Amino acid sequence: MTTKVLAGLTVQVNEEGFLTNSAEWTKEIAVEIAQQEGLAELTAAHWKVIDFCRQNASGGKSPTLRAITNGTGLSTKELFALFPKGPAKKVARIAGLGKPEGCV
């Protein structure tokens, strides 16, 4: 367990860079992680996904991609366009949650 400074706050992260205490997450942290992930700007659609994940996290783990598309009404294409190259991990990291548990 290590700590990292994000958006001026010291937070706990695991070896893969995921926040281990989702309560330490802030919107500013999300913006900074998103930039590190190559997302220059978080649009309303991005926030819709992030908010959904925060509200539907189970045991600090992000929902699965299928839970996200079902829950937000976004299509698979839209989700992969919003968070290209690995949305499962990317969304979880930005939302300050753990990787999703579940295969779909």
Add this chain to the structure above:
Amino acid sequence: MTDNNRHIAFICSKGNLDMAYPALVMGWAALGNGIDVTIFFTFWGMDMINKDRVDHLEIPPVANASMKMNMMGVPGYIGIPQLAGILPGMTPFATKLMKDKMKGLGVPTVREYLQMLVDAGAKLYACKMSVDMFGLKQEDFIEGVEAVVTAGDFMDMTDGAQIIFI
């Protein structure tokens, strides 16, 4: 395909319902983790992309030693007698059982899963030899199958990829 990105290629050669899922589940997980995915369908695996067959994949209980009656709520690991397995209706019964279990777990159907994979960027290809053997045409396939390719083409397009044969 992005340069230097991890790339996994699946070869789907089976058309039974249970054997349709491994590539779908792993392919979806790969895409979710930012890995490029290519799926090559050959022989009985052609049923997975045949639009008239994809919704009718089945699982026969005959010669399936792992299918025990505990799936039907019978305690222990009592097998299904092979002679019972050949009775008319047993394959549809086993198939319905599996489909119901999958549905209960929120697992999409094969058709829906393939659409998700295509939407997420997976590339699907049909095997030329199988297409010729089964007398199929591009219009027989579900949307999202990019092309009919030869084994040699497949080798070219999976240069550097990890290959999983199912």
